[in-house]
Amino acid sequence: MTEGLARVRAALTSAEQSSHDAGWTMPSAFYTDPDFHALELEHLFAREWHCVGRVEEIAQSGQWFPYRLLNEPLVITHGTDGTIRALSNVCRHRGTLIATEKGKGRRLLCPYHHWAYDLTGQLKAAPKIEERPGFAVKDCKLPSFPCEVWMGFIYVNLDQDAKLFAPQVADLEAMIGPYHMEDMWLGYTGEAVWETNWKSMIENYMEGYHLSPLHKTGLANLNPTDMCEHLEPQENWFGYSVGFPEDLPRVTAGDPGLTKHQSNTCIMAMIHPGNGIGLAADYSSYLCIQPEGTNKVRYKAGILFWGDAWPQSAVDRAVELFHQTMEEDRSVLEPMMIGYQSAHHAPGPIAPAPLEGTILDLAKYAARRLGPVIDAEA
C-alpha cells in the first residue's frame, strides 16, 4: 500500500470509530492522494447514481441536452414516447460528439457526416453507406444508461447493473416529499469549475458552522448557524437542517400541506456521491457535483421556485444571493487546496454535531464504501 493510501485508511478507520462529538477532520491525503482518487472514481462515481439536471430542461418531447458525466459524454433525451433517456453522445461513425447544445427535433444529427439518430438512440440514416455490406442501419444504436426521474430530477448511472435509484432514497423522499420539489419551477441553471477537491465542496455545502461567519452579510440572514440541526445519516444520503428566523419575510409558505415547522425549515441533503439539495418551502437550490481530478470540481447548479407568487425582482434576488453565497464559498475552498499542500497541515477537531456532524458523515461514508477496497488493494 502506498504511503498516501495508508494515511487515508488510518483516518477512515478513526472516522468510522469516532462519535460525532469527538470527530476530527481528515488528513490532506484524503483530498490530494491520486491513488485514493482513482479508487473514488472506480468504486463510487462509476457505480453510483448522478443527478444530471431537471426534467424542466427537456419538458417537451423531442427535446434534449448534452451532459458530460466523468469521461462519458451523454445526451439526455425526452422521446416521442414520453420516456427520458440517457444516451451515449458519441457518434457510432467516427466518434465525434453528436449533440453539442440543447436542442429539439425528431432526430439527433451528427454535425460531421450527418448520421441521424432518433431520440431512443436508434440510427435512422447513414448517408451513402446504408447499402454497405456488413453494416445495417437498423442494428446500430447509441448505447443507453440506466436513467430515472425522481422529484423532478434526472438521475443517471454509468453502471449497467445498477440497482434502481428511487428505492435507495425512499427514506429521503419520506422526509422531503411534502415539499413537492417535482412541482417547483426551474428559475436558474448554471455550471462552473472550481479549483478544489469534490469532497471539500461537499463538506462546505453540508455544514452550517460557516454560515454565520463566512456568509454574514447574505445567507446567514436567512439561515444562521445557531439554527442548525444534524440529521441522522442514512446509507445513501446525509444532511442537516437549518431554520429561518420567524420574522424573515418569505414570498410563499410553499405547499399548503406543509406544517409551520416544515415551512420554516431548510433541509440540506447530499445524495451520495454528489447531488446536493438545499430544500425550502419557497425556493430550493441544488448542485450536481463531479470531480475532474483531485483538485478540480465541475458542478451544475439550479434554483427551483414554488408557486406563482414570485415577482421577477424576488427571483433575481434569490439568484443574486445564490451567486454571492457560491463566491464566498469558493473564496475559502480554492485556498484550502493550497493549505492541503502544506507540510504543516494537520487534522483539526470538528464542531458539535448540529454544526459539523456532516463532516464526519462524509468520512464515514468513504470509510464504508472505500475502506474495504483499500484493504483489498493491500
Ligand code: FES
Ligand atoms: S462522426 Fe458522426 S457522422 Fe461521421
Ligand SMILES: [Fe+2]
Ligand atoms: Fe457556504
